[in-house]
Amino acid sequence: xxxxxxxxxxxxxxxxxxxxxxxxxxxxxEYILETTxxxxxxxxxxxxxxxxxxxxxxxxLVIPASCSSVIQGMYPNTAVNVPVYNIAFAAAASCASGMxxxxxxxxxxxxxxxxxGDGGTVDxxxxxxxxxxxxxxxxxxxxxxxxxxxxxxxxxxxSTPLGALxxxxxxxxxxxxxxxDRIVEAHHPPYQxxxxxxxxxxxxxxxxxxxxxRGPSFIHLLAPCPTGxxxxxxxxxxxxxxxxxxxxxxxxxxxxxxxSVSAPSKGPLKRPVPLQDYLGMQGRFKGLDPALLSxxxxxxxxxxxxxxxxxxxx
Amino acid sequence: xxxxxxxGERKERRKKQRERLAISKPKKGASGKTGAxxxxxxxxxxEKCSKCGLCSLYCPEGVISEDLKIDYDFCKGxxxxxxxxxxxxxxxxxxxx
Ligand SMILES: Cc1ncc(C[n+]2csc(CCOP(=O)(O)OP(=O)(O)O)c2C)c(N)n1
Ligand code: SF4
Ligand code: SF4
Ligand code: SF4
Ligand SMILES: [Mg+2]
Numbered sequence: 001x002x003x004x005x006x007x008x009x010x011x012x013x014x015x016x017x018x019x020x021x022x023x024x025x026x027x028x029x030e031y032i033l034e035t036t037x038x039x040x041x042x043x044x045x046x047x048x049x050x051x052x053x054x055x056x057x058x059x060x061l062v063i064p065a066s067c068s069s070v071i072q073g074m075y076p077n078t079a080v081n082v083p084v085y086n087i088a089f090a091a092a093a094s095c096a097s098g099m100x101x102x103x104x105x106x107x108x109x110x111x112x113x114x115x116x117g118d119g120g121t122v123d124x125x126x127x128x129x130x131x132x133x134x135x136x137x138x139x140x141x142x143x144x145x146x147x148x149x150x151x152x153x154x155x156x157x158x159s160t161p162l163g164a165l166x167x168x169x170x171x172x173x174x175x176x177x178x179x180x181d182r183i184v185e186a187h188h189p190p191y192q193x194x195x196x197x198x199x200x201x202x203x204x205x206x207x208x209x210x211x212x213x214r215g216p217s218f219i220h221l222l223a224p225c226p227t228g229x230x231x232x233x234x235x236x237x238x239x240x241x242x243x244x245x246x247x248x249x250x251x252x253x254x255x256x257x258x259x260s261v262s263a264p265s266k267g268p269l270k271r272p273v274p275l276q277d278y279l280g281m282q283g284r285f286k287g288l289d290p291a292l293l294s295x296x297x298x299x300x301x302x303x304x305x306x307x308x309x310x311x312x313x314x
Numbered sequence: 315x316x317x318x319x320x321x322g323e324r325k326e327r328r329k330k331q332r333e334r335l336a337i338s339k340p341k342k343g344a345s346g347k348t349g350a351x352x353x354x355x356x357x358x359x360x361e362k363c364s365k366c367g368l369c370s371l372y373c374p375e376g377v378i379s380e381d382l383k384i385d386y387d388f389c390k391g392x393x394x395x396x397x398x399x400x401x402x403x404x405x406x407x408x409x410x411x
Binding site for chain 1: 336337338339340341342343344345346348351371372373374375376377380385387388390391392393394396397398406
């Protein structure tokens, strides 16, 4: 098989399916064995289930230090039924570059997926990610964004939103969330998308689609975290859905320079419900300073308008 | 290739190198029986259940089977299934132990 040129899908795009059809087509195989050691209600357990269903058995995960490296289980056992390369914090994307080079050289089409936290992506792993994108490594990079350094006790990261309480921002974070999607966009990867654990079918389809491209793809996955965001663990899906309804989180995908808004975000992007409905569900926004709230609202509004404008560009 | 060792020797060396690495093997129960973490147990009422499968879709641990049986050895009692059930057919009952 001659490999497709950079940026071209190597398989027919499969993502334009109706919802009912998709649920039936999701493979029954589970690649996460019962169970991870994640907190009850963790977005990571849920997301990994669907990411691996989409990727299939011929996949290697590369995981830098994060919640996702410790939830795999207790040595010498692991709950993850595909090979995982656990690697130092700053090195995930460069590890993937070497791994892909070796695999392709050996004639193997094994999919390489980096599954990294927000700290490991927007802060500590940023230069490695930039390098791998620039080298056009044939991999998928997923940023699992629980908006803080979760594994070490919820310290603020570059991806923590304005106003959020963390163990290192006891009065609320005074800096806005770093726009990693714009940084990634500047590298022009063939495929880029946002996702959220509350819409696992959308996540499944995006992973499936991302893996059809030759070259790097990037998925930014918002991951409501009951422990760190301080909400009851049964509400993970509800909080995620509210993030989408308020347009605090917008689901979209971008390929070949065109952005399309994903179905769950189409309505909310034009008519979002009040932001307070999302913030009020989470203890980390309790007692939010009004000045920070207004900056947060402004930032979310600007982002929403930018996405609308790009989506409607002829 | 110059200085290349015979295949058998190379294979032996790779095996030795691998033994020095910390490699985990996939296994059910790798985190122990996480069912012991539970304070509330989800119980499905078959009278109210419409078999839509949403509980199984959203269960982060994948412990609700296709025929809607919950594996209580591993269910962590997070309550997502009860929260998401459109028929309110799942009750969270306090564990007695
Ligand atoms: C170089 C280095 N610095 C610090 C740590 C400690 N550490 C391990 S995991 C972690 C937090 C990771 O945060 P994030 O990437 O957001 O992933 P999450 O745990 O939130 O999923 C930290 C600080 C480390 N392992 N290596
Ligand atoms: S801290 Fe959050 S992301 Fe980490 S395991 Fe717990 S719920 Fe999951
Ligand atoms: S979500 Fe509720 S109604 Fe649907 S299958 Fe599960 S228990 Fe039954
Ligand atoms: S309580 Fe949580 S872990 Fe248990 S079956 Fe329901 S969703 Fe799954
Ligand atoms: Mg994090």
